Amino acid sequence: MFPKTHRPDAEVILLNTAGGITGGDTFSLNIEVQTGAALNITTQAAERAYRAQIDEIGRVTTDISVHDGASLNWLPQELILFDGCALRRRLRIDLKPQARLLMVEPVVFGRAAMPEFLRDVRFQDRIRITREGSPLYIDGIDLHGDATAHLARPAIAGGAGAVASVVMVSPAAAAHLKPVRALLPETAGASMLAEDVLVIRQLARDSFELRRTLIPILNHLTQNTLPTSWRL
Template sequence: MGALMLSSKARGTVSAIDGFRTQGCMKALFPRRRDGVEAIVINTSGGLTGGDRLSLHGTAGAGSRLVLTTQAAERAYRSASGWARVETRLEAATGARFDWLPQELILFEGARLQRMLRADLAADARMLLVEPVIFGRHAMGEVLRDVGFRDRIEIWRGGAPLYFDALRMEGDLQAQMTRAAVGGGAGAMACIVYVGPEAEGLLRPLRALLPETGGASLVRPDVLVARVLACDGYALRQTLLPALDRLCEDRTGEGLPISWRL
């Protein structure tokens, strides 16, 4: 069991921590960042299994920037009984920016995981979100024949739905990902969402960084969505690093959090 609550606020031209509380296995580190509050979320239990419950609530206060990432890839292990559940709530107030940048989720044989993420944005708030998933460790020869994975992402703006995405995969994931209409044999995937007035201008640069197994489009003039398939986690990361660097970059020239490069 674990919970983490973190909020940021604007202090002049910089962002600062406004509130912070952790419980159970959830901890955080705070590297220095020139143009925002950056937190590295750590699950000290080492992974997820049946019966685990994690919750995270992050709030970027008015005019501030909050960047949340993870120390390493999260692991969903075999479940002897029940499902692991992860609930994430993100909020960005007027003039704020929220970057949700967790590293990969690795699914292991026998895993049972339900995730729910909801983001609520003010009308002029910005958001960058990525969710990478790896279907077993390719280098270890792992094959997923019995896995339950349910994932839901909701982004709301001004109280109205902006972007919904739901995924449900159960049973033989190896067979499902082999299907051309599902994964074409891919062993890893990622979803990227950028919300902000720069979205249209970022479309062409982002497309130039994606492989043939990736694509990006504008679902609204200020909402950019990309999806990427890769043969394994290494190939996926080769795509995500330059793509997210481009989307993360701010006026100080800072890109992805350092934990992504360790």
């Protein structure tokens, strides 16, 4: 969907009419933000990774290129993992030297209100952000088997049920470090990987707590232009 906005930058809402992802599903997305363009991409709602059949894996692959003078806000809502899911995700973003990026990737490990526990999951997630092929940010998650027990370990997640990663690549990134740190809960941290690369990692007890503390940060970084679907 391409909603109307009162801003010069374009907005895209990604829709999955299947209602979720399960084993055997394959989704691929290729995005090119051309010189001078400004694009916001989000999702209609949280994505869901459902129980898969034995030996079946769902695959989601996204390849993005952002040209000089262009900016991309990659702002999908949460990915919710269900018990028995099998999912392999790949997000690759390549930036030209004068490109700007804001990326958020939230993941929820079962719905706490139900309550749900992830006793048997297969989840592999890879994020790779490069500048003309040179790495800026490389991240990965591998969860196999009893994810709830694994995440309960103090050195892993201390019992957190949700996590978000935020990356900003911009000449103005360093100026946001102090204000962002003032907004962070105790279970989050922010640092500069380079003079123009700001990274935030945030843990939360559940999806409600994650969203409650994440939205003010995204509002700050987007100058209060966070897509409407995030506020519904």
